[in-house]
Amino acid sequence: xxxxxxxxxxxxxxxxxxxxxxxxxxxxxxxxxxxxxxxxxxxxxxxxxxxxxxxxxxxxxxxxxxxxxxxxxxxxxxxxxxxxxxxxxxxxxxxxxxxxxxxxxxxxxxxxxxxxxxxxxxxxxxxxxxxxxxxxxxxxxxxxxxxxxxxxxxxxxxxxxxxxxxxxxxxxxxxxxxxxxxxxxxxxxxxx
Amino acid sequence: xxxxxxxxxxxxxxxxxxxxxxxxxxxxxxxxxxxxxxxxxxxxxxxxxxxxxxxxxxxxxxxxxxxxxxxxxxxxxxxxxxxxxxxxxxxxxxxxxxxxxxxxxxxxxxxxxxxxxxxxxxxxxxxxxxxxxxxxxxxxxxxxxxxxxxxxxxxxxxxxxxxxxxxxxxxxxxxxxxxxxxxxxxxxxxxxxxxxxxxxxxxxxxxxxxxxxxxxxxxx
Numbered sequence: 001x002x003x004x005x006x007x008x009x010x011x012x013x014x015x016x017x018x019x020x021x022x023x024x025x026x027x028x029x030x031x032x033x034x035x036x037x038x039x040x041x042x043x044x045x046x047x048x049x050x051x052x053x054x055x056x057x058x059x060x061x062x063x064x065x066x067x068x069x070x071x072x073x074x075x076x077x078x079x080x081x082x083x084x085x086x087x088x089x090x091x092x093x094x095x096x097x098x099x100x101x102x103x104x105x106x107x108x109x110x111x112x113x114x115x116x117x118x119x120x121x122x123x124x125x126x127x128x129x130x131x132x133x134x135x136x137x138x139x140x141x142x143x144x145x146x147x148x149x150x151x152x153x154x155x156x157x158x159x160x161x162x163x164x165x166x167x168x169x170x171x172x173x174x175x176x177x178x179x180x181x182x183x184x185x186x187x188x189x190x191x192x
Numbered sequence: 193x194x195x196x197x198x199x200x201x202x203x204x205x206x207x208x209x210x211x212x213x214x215x216x217x218x219x220x221x222x223x224x225x226x227x228x229x230x231x232x233x234x235x236x237x238x239x240x241x242x243x244x245x246x247x248x249x250x251x252x253x254x255x256x257x258x259x260x261x262x263x264x265x266x267x268x269x270x271x272x273x274x275x276x277x278x279x280x281x282x283x284x285x286x287x288x289x290x291x292x293x294x295x296x297x298x299x300x301x302x303x304x305x306x307x308x309x310x311x312x313x314x315x316x317x318x319x320x321x322x323x324x325x326x327x328x329x330x331x332x333x334x335x336x337x338x339x340x341x342x343x344x345x346x347x348x349x350x351x352x353x354x355x356x357x358x359x360x361x362x363x364x365x366x367x368x369x370x371x372x373x374x375x376x377x378x379x380x381x382x383x384x385x386x387x388x389x390x391x392x393x394x395x396x397x398x399x400x401x402x403x404x405x406x407x408x409x410x411x412x
Contacts, residue, residue: 020377022220026299029215071275074293075267082260111263114216114297121293170212171389178381185378 004135007128011139014190017115018147019181024115028148029173031106038152042145044088044103048110049119049144052077052084053137056120057130077120082111115144151180194319201304201323208331209388213300217291218332219380225348228336230284232329234273234292239301239321239328241269243309247317250310262305263296270296300328339383341366342374 017023024045031041056077064070089107093100110116119140123133154176163172207213214235221231245265246253253261274292277285285292295301304324309317341347345367373379 022216022377022380023294025215025219026213029212071271074271074274074296075264078263078267078296082263112297112299112302114294117294117297118290121290125290166389166393167385168392171385171392174381174385174388178378178385181381182373182378185376 004131007132007135008139009190011136012143012146013184013187016143016147016184016187017118017140018144019177019184021118023118024113024144027109027113028144028151028177029170031109032148032152032155035149035152035156037106038148040102041106041109042148044106045110045113045116046141046145048081048084048088048107049116049141050134050137051088052081052116053119053123053133054130055080055084057123057128057133060124061130073121073124074117077117078111080120081116085111115140147180151177154180194316197316197319198323198326201320201325202327202330206327206331207300207303207324208328209391211300211303213303214298214328217294217298218328218335219377219384221288221291222332222335222339222380222384223343223375224340225333225336226284227288228332229329230277230281231288231291232325232332234277234288235295235298235301235328236322236325237273237276238266238269238295239304239325240318241272242266242301243304243317243321244314245269246305246309247312247314250312253310258310259302259306262302262310266301266305267296300324335380335384335387338387339374339379342383343370343372343379344375345370 011017015021018025018028027041027045032038059076059080060070060073064073064076085107089100089104092103092107119137123136126132126136128136155173158172158176167175201207205211208215208218217231217235221227242262242265246262249261249265270293273295274285274289277292278289304320308320312320337347340349346365371379374383
């Protein structure tokens, strides 16, 4: 249990996927312009990321390892992620058309979110158990979502700031992310 | 005409600084020139392989299934790049393996496949891949060199991992004091932001209408 708590804190804060490991930067920079869009993106990513990490673990240990095909993991994982995204979209469309309207345009983008693939690969690298992988995925997803929502709120304030001309747009966004990342360095040492 | 395609991909339409694509590997791996070159080489292999294959098969891939086909082709070349790096430069592989595997989700590559390779002949597609790869490599090496110089006060450390033992002598030491922050994650964001701002100030950076940035500017 203590192990799982450490894995959770590690993925959530210490090795935050976005700010310390540079995974999932495309949606982090691209979809954080507006607060509501960032929230929807985070929700969709949390769901797909957890599901895809669990499915990848099962396929890797259940199929690839027994058949000695572990070098095919990239191809298999990307198919798993794409399939998870598709199934999630179909399910949400039939279960809750309202939610589908909110999340619809963000779901397909998740396939190319490298945090999703990153979680599956990093969980393998650390040789986590199924429970560990699930905890790690939840920590990573919550870390991604928290930082995403935080950053979107900062950017809404930034829109009204007098930013010098050359820094407008991408430069100030990256520097702000850098300062946020600096704050997250304070968590270093709390867990591996 | 082909030289024009190359220049367009490498400079005018640079994936990293005009379109902000491939940011994850760009920021993660740019802590030294040797890591940056390793990733640039792997990305170039995937871009050339995927663009060439997709252009060659463009008549056979049904339009409705094109994205899954593109992703599978890219994933195949990513696997090839990963195994090649593992065989040829194991020290570099140990440091950047995760980000070589992540190439498969790099929107820059899928973007070139969709926008260019799927509707052009093989020669033009290869030229486009080479231009995009050169542009990405340029951005990686510039950011990598800046961060390595700031962090360690030197350049070209550990190049022997890529170019053999003789390259160990390439290491340059300018000063002994360095700013550790530049090598840490916050340094990647801050140095990249400052470089982009410098390019804006110098008027070198064309803002692409289709980028995230343009959408965000609209929202303001």
